[in-house]
Amino acid sequence: MKSVFDYVTGIIGNMPEGFQPAGKLTEEGAFAVYQRGYVARLTDMLGETFENVWKVLGDDDFFRIAEDFIRATPSQSYNLSHYSEKFIEFLRTHELSAEFTFLPDLARVAWLKKELFDVATEQGLSGPEVLQLLEENKPANFVSSMRMVKSEYAIHDLWSALSIGSAAPEEWNEPQFLVLYKSDNQVYLKPLNALCYETLESIADGKGLLTACEKLEEADLTSLFQFLAQSTLLKAR
Numbered sequence: 001m002k003s004v005f006d007y008v009t010g011i012i013g014n015m016p017e018g019f020q021p022a023g024k025l026t027e028e029g030a031f032a033v034y035q036r037g038y039v040a041r042l043t044d045m046l047g048e049t050f051e052n053v054w055k056v057l058g059d060d061d062f063f064r065i066a067e068d069f070i071r072a073t074p075s076q077s078y079n080l081s082h083y084s085e086k087f088i089e090f091l092r093t094h095e096l097s098a099e100f101t102f103l104p105d106l107a108r109v110a111w112l113k114k115e116l117f118d119v120a121t122e123q124g125l126s127g128p129e130v131l132q133l134l135e136e137n138k139p140a141n142f143v144s145s146m147r148m149v150k151s152e153y154a155i156h157d158l159w160s161a162l163s164i165g166s167a168a169p170e171e172w173n174e175p176q177f178l179v180l181y182k183s184d185n186q187v188y189l190k191p192l193n194a195l196c197y198e199t200l201e202s203i204a205d206g207k208g209l210l211t212a213c214e215k216l217e218e219a220d221l222t223s224l225f226q227f228l229a230q231s232t233l234l235k236a237r
């Protein structure tokens with residue numbers, strides 16, 4: 001069975017010996033049916049995971065890029081749950097991304113959202129516990145059910161518009177910064193300004209919380225730590 005799978009997916013080039021097709025199909029005809037089914041299954045999976053990429057490209061171009069990816073990147077496993085992660089890097093070099101240069105970042109947000117949806121929500125520190133760490137300038141870690149995304153493009157605006165069925169905004173050539181996190185079995189996207197995102201990077205690097213916040217104005221400091229505390233995204237090191 002593995003040799004059949006390897007042939008259908010393109011891992012091996014020679015038709016396996018001893019294969020008996022059903023009914024009146026020839027070996028070549030049977031494998032052609034399997035290959036069409038394989039491509040269709042993976043295309044459906046890519047469309048489900050990267051729905052907003054599909055919305056940008058439209059049916060024809062999305063099906064084309066999906067088939068190009070599937071042909072160029074045979075699945076190495078029956079378990080396809082992580083196969084689509086490779087699609088992000090494939091987008092970076094595909095000609096269709098020349099027009100929509102934000103596509104790889106849009107795909108990355110989609111993948112992280114799927115990844116977070118499949119992990120357990122980790123409960124972080126309460127507000128008073130976060131405040132104590134801040135006052136003592138102690139370092140902290142982020143919970144495992146959180147991710148950070150930095151993009152050269154207006155990725156939050158793009159994602160938000162596409163997710164409600166609107167067209168992608170015409171002006172998307174400006175950097176945006178995101179936190180994705182899971183709470184109550186939902187995955188949320190939180191946009192941040194550049195300094196707040198830089199603060200989170202400093203926290204991730206192990207700096208004490210007060211030290212990490214040294215560039216923030218009071219309003220941003222209050223807003224950021226209210227978000228981190230209410231969403232319970234910090235835990236003690």
